[in-house]
Amino acid sequence: MPxxxxxxxxxxxxxxxxxxxxWPDRDTxxxxxxxxxxxxxxxxxxxxxxxxxxxxxxxxxHWIGHTDDDKPLIATGHQTELYHPxxxxxxxxxxxxxxxxxxxxxxxxxxxxxPKHLQVRWPxxxxxxxxxPQIAKAQWSGLLRxxxxxxxxxxxxxxxxxxxxxxxxxxxxxxxxxMTKLGLDQDVPLSSAIVNATxxxxxxxxxxxxxxxxxxxxxxxxxxxxxxxxxxxxxxFATAYNAALHEYRHENDIDDDGRPMPDLKQSDGACExxxxxxxxxxxxxxRATLIDVDGxxxxxxxDDAFAxxxxxxxSEAATALLAWLRRHNLxxxxxxxxxxxxxxxxxxxxxxxxxxxxxxxxxLDKLIERYFHLKPPHxxxxxxxxxxxxxxxxxxxxxTCLRQEGHQLKHRVLGEAKMDLVAAITAxxxxxLERSTLFTQMHREIKSRARDPIVLDWERRFTESEQQxxxxxxxxxxxxxxxxxxxxxxxxxxxxxxxxxxSHA
Numbered sequence: 001m002p003x004x005x006x007x008x009x010x011x012x013x014x015x016x017x018x019x020x021x022x023w024p025d026r027d028t029x030x031x032x033x034x035x036x037x038x039x040x041x042x043x044x045x046x047x048x049x050x051x052x053x054x055x056x057x058x059x060x061x062h063w064i065g066h067t068d069d070d071k072p073l074i075a076t077g078h079q080t081e082l083y084h085p086x087x088x089x090x091x092x093x094x095x096x097x098x099x100x101x102x103x104x105x106x107x108x109x110x111x112x113x114x115p116k117h118l119q120v121r122w123p124x125x126x127x128x129x130x131x132x133p134q135i136a137k138a139q140w141s142g143l144l145r146x147x148x149x150x151x152x153x154x155x156x157x158x159x160x161x162x163x164x165x166x167x168x169x170x171x172x173x174x175x176x177x178x179m180t181k182l183g184l185d186q187d188v189p190l191s192s193a194i195v196n197a198t199x200x201x202x203x204x205x206x207x208x209x210x211x212x213x214x215x216x217x218x219x220x221x222x223x224x225x226x227x228x229x230x231x232x233x234x235x236x237f238a239t240a241y242n243a244a245l246h247e248y249r250h251e252n253d254i255d256d257d258g259r260p261m262p263d264l265k266q267s268d269g270a271c272e273x274x275x276x277x278x279x280x281x282x283x284x285x286x287r288a289t290l291i292d293v294d295g296x297x298x299x300x301x302x303d304d305a306f307a308x309x310x311x312x313x314x315s316e317a318a319t320a321l322l323a324w325l326r327r328h329n330l331x332x333x334x335x336x337x338x339x340x341x342x343x344x345x346x347x348x349x350x351x352x353x354x355x356x357x358x359x360x361x362x363x364l365d366k367l368i369e370r371y372f373h374l375k376p377p378h379x380x381x382x383x384x385x386x387x388x389x390x391x392x393x394x395x396x397x398x399x400t401c402l403r404q405e406g407h408q409l410k411h412r413v414l415g416e417a418k419m420d421l422v423a424a425i426t427a428x429x430x431x432x433l434e435r436s437t438l439f440t441q442m443h444r445e446i447k448s449r450a451r452d453p454i455v456l457d458w459e460r461r462f463t464e465s466e467q468q469x470x471x472x473x474x475x476x477x478x479x480x481x482x483x484x485x486x487x488x489x490x491x492x493x494x495x496x497x498x499x500x501x502x503s504h505a
Contacts, residue, residue, distance in 0.1 A: 020089060060222035
């Protein structure tokens with residue numbers, strides 16, 4: 001059987017409440033962060049649309065306001081959603097790492113992915129965060145509007161009514177207060193409101209990272225330079241991309257061609273690239289596919305084609321592409337691997353993933369090596385487990401245990417009579433009528449004892465356990481929005497990462 005790459009760990013979410021995950025260890029992580037900065041600063045041999053990578057990287061870092069090139073940039077990212085404590089733990093981690101390396105921490109909120117996890121959920125209930133009717137239809141989250149003030153007040157009232165029965169006070173007031181203030185300007189989209197409101201929660205906890213929406217970066221000159229470069233070399237890039245996926249699937253014994261993501265489609269005269277083509281007029285998106293026009297890859301809208309010119313310099317290429325996109329009110333947005341490739345090569349010195357992102361980026365590492373002939377910068381992985389506080393002292397239902405008890409009980413109610421029947425069945429010839437008759441008799445007698453008080457008591461306990469298990473699905477759900485947690489439990493996770501990352505020399 002193929003063996004997964006030894007450079008990576010078999011990451012698993014912590015099983016127990018309050019536990020954290022950090023990979024790699026503290027000393028390795030700090031050393032790799034410094035190595036990443038050095039390798040990327042010196043990668044002048046890597047040209048992106050005729051410009052050296054370090055130059056584009058410096059431009060992009062300055063574009064987001066990170067002007068001290070010697071100061072490490074530590075980052076994480078996630079979709080703009082109501083994420084759980086395991087995702088939030090990455091914020092605690094990047095802040096602690098930034099403190100150790102005298103760097104700055106950034107959270108990039110991806111508002112160009114499909115909307116998901118936009119329910120404010122709690123044990124026994126939940127409600128959507130916005131009354132925008134497009135919540136189930138929008139093709140990317142940046143299209144959604146934030147809740148009307150009246151609707152948000154209803155959401156908060158429902159949440160507060162539920163929270164009044166809990167034994168701990170959640171930190172959600174800070175989130176709702178921020179959302180309420182932002183709701184006074186209905187031109188602020190939902191993604192921006194969520195990012196600002198969760199950032200207010202994090203700031204109240206003492207975290208000091210920057211929080212930025214991703215979509216504005218996709219009209220920056222460095223990103224458009226990367227997009228142009230990928231499109232100029234669409235065939236070569238798609239071949240490297242698909243080869244990286246095939247290698248990963250082989251190493252991890254994956255038979256599904258759609259995992260962890262599908263191959264890019266290639267055919268005579270057409271090639272898919274790992275970008276979304278978004279129509280900003282009607283909110284429709286499609287996988288960007290280029291066609292061959294007179295020997296150049298081109299993107300076509302109606303009868304207007306933009307041909308990607310391999311000889312154009314970076315600034316010229318980015319400017320021309322942006323002008324064409326704006327003429328048609330279009331946007332090129334990165335798909336999963338392209339997005340983290342952009343972050344890791346153009347912006348950060350250390351990028352922290354959750355477990356899923358860490359697995360996907362094993363594919364990206366292979367792509368960077370194949371296509372750019374560059375040692376991929378190291379990434380890190382962090383997560384934590386925090387269950388709903390009121391679940392901590394709850395005993396878990398064990399239906400498996402009860403099923404086993406019931407099986408034994410239903411046979412035990414016959415007492416010695418069952419043993420006599422079993423002995424008679426064993427003594428009877430195999431496949432004989434006598435054996436079959438005795439077997440039927442035994443089960444008829446077991447069924448006749450179904451109303452025995454002992455059996456009825458077991459049935460009652462089994463039904464109660466089924467009901468308890470349904471409640472436990474939310475009580476012990478580690479994916480509830482992190483603001484259901486009390487302040488002190490979130491601070492404990494922050495302390496855990498500070499302890500993991502501080503020097504004990």
